[in-house]
Amino acid sequence: MPQLRQDLITGRWVAVATERARRPDSFTQAARETVAARDVCPFCPGHEEMTPPEVLAYRTTGTPANAPGWSIRVVPNLYAAFKLSPEGQERRDGGFWQRDAIGTCEVLISSPDHRAPTPLLPRSQVEEIVQSYVDRYRVHQRNPVLEYVLILYNHGRPAGASLEHPHSQLYAISLVPPNFHEELAGATRFQAEHGACVFCRTIEEETRAGVRIIMENEGFVVFAPFAARTPFETWIVPKRHAASFGDLDEQADKGAFAEVLQATLQGLYRGLNDPPFNYFIHSAPLKGDYAHEYHWHLEIIPKLSIAAGFELGTGMWINVVKPEDSAAFLRERIETLAREGSAA
Ligand SMILES: [Zn+2]
Numbered sequence: 056m057p058q059l060r061q062d063l064i065t066g067r068w069v070a071v072a073t074e075r076a077r078r079p080d081s082f083t084q085a086a087r088e089t090v091a092a093r094d095v096c097p098f099c100p101g102h103e104e105m106t107p108p109e110v111l112a113y114r115t116t117g118t119p120a121n122a123p124g125w126s127i128r129v130v131p132n133l134y135a136a137f138k139l140s141p142e143g144q145e146r147r148d149g150g151f152w153q154r155d156a157i158g159t160c161e162v163l164i165s166s167p168d169h170r171a172p173t174p175l176l177p178r179s180q181v182e183e184i185v186q187s188y189v190d191r192y193r194v195h196q197r198n199p200v201l202e203y204v205l206i207l208y209n210h211g212r213p214a215g216a217s218l219e220h221p222h223s224q225l226y227a228i229s230l231v232p233p234n235f236h237e238e239l240a241g242a243t244r245f246q247a248e249h250g251a252c253v254f255c256r257t258i259e260e261e262t263r264a265g266v267r268i269i270m271e272n273e274g275f276v277v278f279a280p281f282a283a284r285t286p287f288e289t290w291i292v293p294k295r296h297a298a299s300f301g302d303l304d305e306q307a308d309k310g311a312f313a314e315v316l317q318a319t320l321q322g323l324y325r326g327l328n329d330p331p332f333n334y335f336i337h338s339a340p341l342k343g344d345y346a347h348e349y350h351w352h353l354e355i356i357p358k359l360s361i362a363a364g365f366e367l368g369t370g371m372w373i374n375v376v377k378p379e380d381s382a383a384f385l386r387e388r389i390e391t392l393a394r395e396g397s398a399a
């Protein structure tokens with residue numbers, strides 16, 4: 056059973072995922088490259104038996120489960136840092152606390168095509184990706200032992216994608232993640248002081264300023280945040296107030312979300328020549344009522360600079376590009392792509 060260990064000083068929880076069975080010497084560069092080269096891709100059609108059985112697949116009618124014929128395939132993560140277990144325990148180890156890492160990890164394979172970069176997938180495929188996010192989110196949302204569902208995507212090896220085949224990941228876990236907690240605390244404080252949603256206020260402020268807006272459609276606004284942490288940090292936020300990503304169907308239009316996600320990723324891909332990036336969806340915790348103060352959104356963090364000693368030592372970021380400049384660059388790039396697309 057994987058464990059969570061609590062730091063006695065800060066109270067921060069760390070997941071110790073020993074089931075990945077990494078020996079300390081496997082962290083040398085040479086060892087990592089041999090593993091990557093030796094492996095056959097478990098996410099390609101025809102290799103379905105290399106993964107645990109699928110929990111969801113969108114497939115051509117008539118094709119059997121765990122066989123080719125799918126456009127999206129979701130499977131449990133073989134190397135899960137969290138496990139679902141009915142008897143999760145919390146216990147002391149000397150003066151320290153540890154508890155079982157209760158949760159579940161899934162891999163959402165975005166396309167049967169091993170070499171199709173997600174930013175260049177057709178709109179219909181991006182809509183299916185979004186649909187798979189919503190479908191799995193809703194399944195885990197109903198599980199009473201879970202507190203939080205995080206959906207994320209790593210693009211490129213420097214951003215942590217260990218397999219080239221495009222895939223997203225879902226972590227449904229029994230605690231509210233520390234980074235998210237900071238955001239939630241801020242939103243709760245703002246609601247108490249101003250009686251309003253801080254995300255709705257941010258959209259108003261960004262719209263008024265205009266200079267950091269990258270694009271928008273009827274349902275979503277895309278912008279570089281005023282205090283962006285890294286070059287080209289980009290947020291996609293629904294215009295209509297909604298706390299939970301699980302309400303996407305009702306509260307906003309999935310097609311509108313897929314449109315801005317695809318256009319933004321394409322703009323990054325074309326504008327910066329396929330940079331590594333991470334994105335993740337922040338949604339309200341599964342327990343408690345955050346309907347008024349929280350507002351779901353997607354954050355894209357390109358990996359163009361490396362977090363170094365200063366960031367690790369302070370928790371504070373140094374951004375070497377003004378968000379106004381990165382927004383102008385991306386906006387121009389996305390508009391050009393749209394013109395070329397409609398001309399083609
Ligand atoms: Zn593959």
Ligand SMILES: [Zn+2]
Pocket residue numbers: 252253254255256295296297349350
């Ligand atoms: Zn709001």
Ligand SMILES: [Zn+2]
Pocket residue numbers: 238337352354
């Ligand atoms: Zn967030």
